[in-house]
Amino acid sequence: MMFPWHKKASDKLDKMIEQNHMPHALLITGVEKIGKFDFTQSLIKKLLCPKASCDRCELCNALNNDDPMSELDHSVLIRRSHYPNLIYCRTELNDSGSMSKDIRVDQIRAFCESLGKTAESLQIGVVFYADQMNNNAANSLLKTLEEPRQNTLIILLAHNADRLPMTILSRCQAIHINPSYDKETAEWVADQIDIDTRSDYDPMQLLDSAHGVPHRAIDDLKVDFYFQYQSWQNLLLEIALSPTKIKDTEIFSDNELDVLKCLQHLISEGIKIKILNHDGANLELNKVIEKSSFNHLFKLLDDTNQAISLSQTTVNMKLLLDNVLVVWSHITNLKKYPAITNFQEH
Ligand SMILES: [Zn+2]
Structure with a gap:
């Protein structure tokens, strides 16, 4: 097969x-x-x-x-x-x-x-x-x-x-072998999941949250990671649209690396939408991307990638995520892109 x-x-x-x-x-x-x-x-x-x-x-x-x-x-x-x-x-x-x-x-x-x-x-x-x-x-x-x-x-x-x-x-x-986000793959994922036990998810979104890796999507659903991921994604978008939400980030604690990966995915998706110049399926993301500049999005994507790679070191992930989020919370109205301080020490 x-x-x-x-x-x-x-x-x-x-x-x-x-x-x-x-x-x-x-x-x-x-x-x-x-x-x-x-x-x-x-x-x-x-x-x-x-x-x-x-x-x-x-x-x-x-x-x-x-x-x-x-x-x-x-x-x-x-x-x-x-x-x-x-x-x-x-x-x-x-x-x-x-x-x-x-x-x-x-x-x-x-x-x-x-x-x-x-x-x-x-x-x-x-x-x-x-x-x-x-x-x-x-x-x-x-x-x-x-x-x-x-x-x-x-x-x-x-x-x-x-x-x-x-x-x-x-x-x-x-x-x-590339990750895949297409309909056929999402259908395959849905076929593997017992519909009687789970019907509370969208296969395309599930695949998306697992970064296009179908076996991972299935595992994520089993351990409810998918729902956690959705709530992180929603909060990240809220933060970009109303910066004061940055105070409500308890749900990120102990999940800093996965939240950074979620942000990485949002920004890359956003850049894709902006390049193609048409709206994506996620309305909040569309709003954020519309108001953000290419230049700042690419810079923040770089910084997010760097933060993810630092997770292998002894860096304080909480502090690192907080600093990345401060920039993200202002992404729609940044005048000048700030330097994220944690990076210099590594
Ligand atoms: Zn044979």
């Missing part, structure tokens, strides 16, 4: 297969929960199944039984597929019982050695996630990528290609 939001990436792959242009190494990227592993499995079925992914034959069944994401009760360097010519490499459970952060060099070595020097039929090695390889591991993999073996395909999955060394990137053909 193909997810509707995978279609574009899938078409690109089909073309490669059709024209016999499959590379030795493929890099599949996309944000968390976009479905990179499902995408990879359907690619492998296309390549190996005699009926190009029938989902019924021995091989397709073997692949469907692979779940290297969940088989974590034992620690192994690499994981073999139920299909003999396929191996997976991923982080593993360490002695303290938690997942290790890195893929280590000994894992990558074992992975490369397991891919035979020669193979009668196509052999496939999958690394997920390649952006978790430490430097030594990446260097070790690079050697294998530099000397492509016949009949061998290496597939790297990564959330963020920027974290991979250029040397690796330059050896891979990249396929990116």
Whole structure:
């Protein structure tokens, strides 16, 4: 089965297969929960199944039984597929019982050695996630990528290609799975949700609040994150329209990062509306955007992005959010864009 939001990436792959242009190494990227592993499995079925992914034959069944994401009760360097010519490499459970952060060099070595020097039929090695390889591991993999073996395909999955060394990137053909906001994807999301238990949401809005990541949208609804998100979004818009509302931000506390992401989404949506020069579905957002200048919106988007990236540091998120919100509360009538002080210290 193909997810509707995978279609574009899938078409690109089909073309490669059709024209016999499959590379030795493929890099599949996309944000968390976009479905990179499902995408990879359907690619492998296309390549190996005699009926190009029938989902019924021995091989397709073997692949469907692979779940290297969940088989974590034992620690192994690499994981073999139920299909003999396929191996997976991923982080593993360490002695303290938690997942290790890195893929280590000994894992990558074992992975490369397991891919035979020669193979009668196509052999496939999958690394997920390649952006978790430490430097030594990446260097070790690079050697294998530099000397492509016949009949061998290496597939790297990564959330963020920027974290991979250029040397690796330059050896891979990249396929990116984009988030999707279209109707077909929203319908898919709605189909996954039991209508008897939930009817109190709008699928397009739900998908929107999950930044176009359908699996995330479903999870968000399960834990009521969606409703929280809606209330943050409403308050953010109220603040931009009447700045005194900035006093009522208790609902933001302990959710600073998610609120910043919500603001980031509002501003980017707003910029899109302004560029297209027609109103969007959100009336309040239209009002805010109409009165704000491009220049200030872009600057605030930059600052919001920077604030989000600072969440990895020891910065005081509450203070940071407050400062960003002060600018946001005046976005419709700013004369001069102020500098946000927290940024200088980092
Ligand atoms: Zn099959």
